[in-house]
Amino acid sequence: EVQLVESGGGLAQRGGSLRLFCAASGFNFGRYAMSWVRQAPGKGLEWVSRVSGSGANTYYADAVRGRFTISRDNSKNTLYLQMSGLGAEDTAFYYCAKSPNDPSGYHLYYLDSWGQGTLVTVSA
């Protein structure tokens, strides 16, 4: 069974930094692209960042590019999100999510498993 468990959320000061973690189990972690998706309280879903299975390719939403860094350690089955320059607009639940592959191993563009999320609150 696929399990994704986020941690690292909490209260951060405006302009501060925070590192999120996502521990994965139940699948061959290094073969799948992973993403972070956030949801501000009472709002909709917003994709934040994606990393390829190997970690070689990373992508960011315009709202976080230059401030957030996604990475992964396939030997530890762990996904990371390093956040810096935090602002009030970054207050949200952050979910890690897995993308499936097609039969040839190509990363597909939907999210078939999600963690329970970790809350990041940025104070003034």
Add this chain to the structure above:
Amino acid sequence: SYVLTQPPSVSVAPGETARITCGINNSGSKSVHWYQQKPGQAPVLVIYYDTDRPSGTPERFSGSNSGNTATLTITRVEAGDEADYYCQVWGSSSDHPYVFGTGTKVTVL
């Protein structure tokens, strides 16, 4: 870029059928995926590639896509179907891979 428009809310009586639409700007065939998010929980994939159901999604859930509008249909609605539902498409670029709809709150009366 793509913008996906959903009705903010849909209300339905138990046993009836709920239909949730997802309007897609930028005409062109896009595959649509649907997620269910119950209060206080993470999203769960319920439909992918317009019509396919992951194992675990009840057959009461079905999807369709006419090109500019995708629809998630829930037949024989149950109280447990009360949730927010989001559509999603591939944004056609690596910089915008996941575009989500605005979300629809389904209320079971």
